[in-house]
Amino acid sequence: MMLSLNQMGGIGSGQLSFSVALPWNPLRPLPPLTSPIQCAVTKQGQRFLTKLAANARDAKVTNKLIAKFLTSSTKSIALNTLSYLLSPDTTLPHLSSLALPFYSKITEASWFEWNPKLVAALVALLDKQGQHNEAEVLISETISKLGSRERELALFHCQLVESHSKLSSKHGFDSSYSYLYQLLHNSSSVYVKNRALESMVSGLCEMDRPREADNLIAEMRVKGLKPSVFEFRSVIYGYGRLGLFEDMLKVVEQMENQGIAIDTICSNMVLSSYGAHSELAAMVVWLRKMKSLSLPFSIRTYNSVLNSCPTIMAMLQEPKDFPSSIEELNGVLNGDEALLVKELVESTVLDEVMVWEPLEAKLDLHGMHLGSAYLILLEWFEAMRCRFNSGKDVIPAEVVVICGSGKHSSVRGESPVKGLVKQMMLQMESPMRIDRKNVGCFVAKGRAVKDWLC
Numbered sequence: 001m002m003l004s005l006n007q008m009g010g011i012g013s014g015q016l017s018f019s020v021a022l023p024w025n026p027l028r029p030l031p032p033l034t035s036p037i038q039c040a041v042t043k044q045g046q047r048f049l050t051k052l053a054a055n056a057r058d059a060k061v062t063n064k065l066i067a068k069f070l071t072s073s074t075k076s077i078a079l080n081t082l083s084y085l086l087s088p089d090t091t092l093p094h095l096s097s098l099a100l101p102f103y104s105k106i107t108e109a110s111w112f113e114w115n116p117k118l119v120a121a122l123v124a125l126l127d128k129q130g131q132h133n134e135a136e137v138l139i140s141e142t143i144s145k146l147g148s149r150e151r152e153l154a155l156f157h158c159q160l161v162e163s164h165s166k167l168s169s170k171h172g173f174d175s176s177y178s179y180l181y182q183l184l185h186n187s188s189s190v191y192v193k194n195r196a197l198e199s200m201v202s203g204l205c206e207m208d209r210p211r212e213a214d215n216l217i218a219e220m221r222v223k224g225l226k227p228s229v230f231e232f233r234s235v236i237y238g239y240g241r242l243g244l245f246e247d248m249l250k251v252v253e254q255m256e257n258q259g260i261a262i263d264t265i266c267s268n269m270v271l272s273s274y275g276a277h278s279e280l281a282a283m284v285v286w287l288r289k290m291k292s293l294s295l296p297f298s299i300r301t302y303n304s305v306l307n308s309c310p311t312i313m314a315m316l317q318e319p320k321d322f323p324s325s326i327e328e329l330n331g332v333l334n335g336d337e338a339l340l341v342k343e344l345v346e347s348t349v350l351d352e353v354m355v356w357e358p359l360e361a362k363l364d365l366h367g368m369h370l371g372s373a374y375l376i377l378l379e380w381f382e383a384m385r386c387r388f389n390s391g392k393d394v395i396p397a398e399v400v401v402i403c404g405s406g407k408h409s410s411v412r413g414e415s416p417v418k419g420l421v422k423q424m425m426l427q428m429e430s431p432m433r434i435d436r437k438n439v440g441c442f443v444a445k446g447r448a449v450k451d452w453l454c
Helices: 043-054 059-072 075-086 093-108 114-127 133-146 150-166 170-186 188-207 208-221 229-241 244-258 262-276 278-293 299-306 310-319 326-332 335-345 349-353 370-390 418-425 446-453
Strands: 354-355 362-365 398-402 441-445
Touching: 043 059, 043 075, 043 093, 059 075, 059 093, 059 133, 059 244, 075 114, 075 299, 075 370, 093 114, 114 150, 114 370, 150 170, 150 188, 150 278, 150 335, 150 441, 170 188, 170 441, 188 208, 188 229, 208 229, 208 244, 229 244, 229 262, 229 446, 262 278, 262 299, 262 441, 299 335, 299 349, 299 370, 310 370, 326 335, 326 362, 326 370, 335 370, 349 354, 349 370, 354 370, 370 418, 370 446, 441 446
Parallel strands: 362 398
Antiparallel strands: 354 362, 398 441
């Protein structure tokens, strides 16, 4: 199927709705570290995809289903569902062949807005499926539409490189990469060169080719184009994911030599890399280095570390009867796992996610994975008990634990963290119950919580 130029289109700002996790893209604000990467679909989209899956071999029926769905759907629901079909880790890969006709039908909607980013995502999917002719048509028509606007053409090819790399599509990636490589040498625009280098380095690392990315940075440095923290983070995580720790640490050193200080984001990448290869002792050393540099821990620090603790993660897979205090937890942990937990609980992360006010004491677990939510809850119980026993603070009228209702979970509406909190509250005979007004929260009267904890 061919699309004409006026059929092609894109998506308004913020419409691509992915709930991303591990491994994360280290180049943008970091998403939570979970696996696998998923795109949350609305309930209406789920019903549509279920019907589509049941009739995927009948082109007439699928076309009717697509038309009916788009007629009854809002812009956000339609684009969210298309995003799911284009997602690299969709749970319905056999339906990805319908992305092109689905997209084509969307372009006929009155609300449709053209955006080359969505075109790039579709091109990458088509290329991965071997539909090279269809992909080339979309590329050619986009280039024709953008004309001689170098910056926009460069951004389109950057988006192509990023989309191809996410799908590990070597054919499409190498073609788009070659275009950007020429721009690096021929463009007079510093912006274009910087953006091209950023995408090329990111793409190479996503394709598990960090050494090529490292060499490209060195080549461009000779030509006067200095890498930014973005490129350094890409290569650090690229080497780290592959377990090439010596190379990873060399890049950290290069970054420092260029005057770019190590920060929490970079440290979380190092921790995640060590954790992926069960290098727990190295994680302990790095956490202590963060403390020596006065680098604050973050929720993602907790996620990176605790996702790598085998005893804790195994315990939480079947949460029936597990330690209900830090002291009890330390009693079942050994060696490096115990040291990792010790380093974490000495941080200030709990202070950043809890609030104590006369009307409400609140704990917000958003962004935390199971291990992080579990440890933070244990810390919170102790902190609350200390406050209640001190007699210095007013007992809050209400106590709230915010865990979310699963809107951004891999299975929409099913929150693993909420399930964990519920199990813990039941096991510990807590007075906290799911809030009738907000199912993503557990609530109780402050006095009842005090009586329970003290």
